[in-house]
Amino acid sequence: MRFLHLADVHLDTLFAGRSPALRERLRGALQQAWTRAVDQAVEEEVDALLIAGDLFDGERLSFHTERFLGEELARLGEKGIPVFYATGNHDPGEGTAERGRIEWPDHVTVFDDATPRTVDVRRNGEVVGRITGSGHRTAVVTEDLSRRFPRPAEDGVPAVALLHTQVGGARGEDAHDPYAPSELKHLERAGYDYWAIGHVHQRQKLSSVPGIHYPGNLQGRHPRENGAKGGLLVHVPGRGATPDVRFVDLAPVRWARIQVEPGPEVARFDGLVRAVRDAWRRLLEDEPARPGTEWVLRVELAGPSPLHRELTRADEVETLRSELTSDLGVLEVDLRCGEVRPAVDPAPYLERQDAAGEALRLVRAMSQGEEDPFEVLGIAPQDLGGAETEEASQVARYVRHLLDEGDRELLERFLQEREDG
Ligand SMILES: [Mn+2]
Incomplete structure (x- = not known):
């Protein structure tokens, strides 16, 4: 069985806080990446397209996305490519009226609750693989959903599991909430040939045999989601065989x-x-x-x-x-x-018996805690702007931080004023 494994598309992300032009471009990029994924699936004549959750960013469904998604899914349907979509924490099965507007066509299987279901994937009428999936019913699933997955049949048909899960120990897991947490050891021993998982946005291989992969998100959405983004083209040649996994760069931005x-x-x-x-x-x-x-x-x-x-x-x-x-x-x-x-180096000035040298020595003494800055400057700790606490040691640390580069700053001003004067 050959399939394209995607996750964390986050359609209709608002991109609040970006400039209007960039926001517009990024929204377009999310859809363009999706279009490229569909193109890739069609070109490669895959047996299925898998989406491991967070297809949508949230409750919102724009008219544009509603129409766009319908057209793109229809393209796959025309080519006889089935779609398997397991819901995640951003797009749980207990969705809203907005997302509920989507009428999923027959070739799309949506796994939207905790009970796993298994569906055959056929090519020219012959079963070439089986997908077992389950989804998030609500936005906060704390149960390990992988434990409910049944032992796959040993009849030679490749077995693939589809789930949105936080696998303990994955790279970048601290950037994500631990929804539907699972254990790598359990996934490895569950009997599947490949786990198509989603949730952590950083692409990574957790295991080669069986294949356990996060494809990462389809299109990066902020500076920490950097590097190439796209999907995984997976070939599971047979039951118990080593999956062949190839990354395809799909993100336009x-x-x-x-x-x-x-x-x-x-x-x-x-x-x-x-x-x-x-x-x-x-x-x-x-x-x-x-x-x-x-x-x-x-x-x-x-x-x-x-x-x-x-x-x-x-x-x-x-x-x-x-x-x-x-x-x-x-x-x-x-x-x-x-x-x-x-760029100035304060060291030679520290020795000088002039105003600059005197001031530099004072800043240094304060930053090293030899002089009390509040006494020197004649202000009270509570009058200090920017400190988030009045706790003495915290305030002292904050002041030292302010003074850290203070000597260079001060010297630069001295030199500047001498030039200006
Ligand atoms: Mn997620």
């Missing part, structure tokens, strides 16, 4: 993050742009993408820089951000400069 330390020698705007461009090229080499892939890029500048002062100003950062967006040809750049430090 990719998220990425690069960290750049321009260093003390980059002292001009175009130098900054060039430093980021070089890092960007290296990323493209490391992370090849299909032609036409669009990118949303987080750029984090860090380290000592003579442009530190400019990079603390919102208008300057915006100019750089907008230049990078067009220069790199990406959808959007999210530029972070919080880790950039002044």
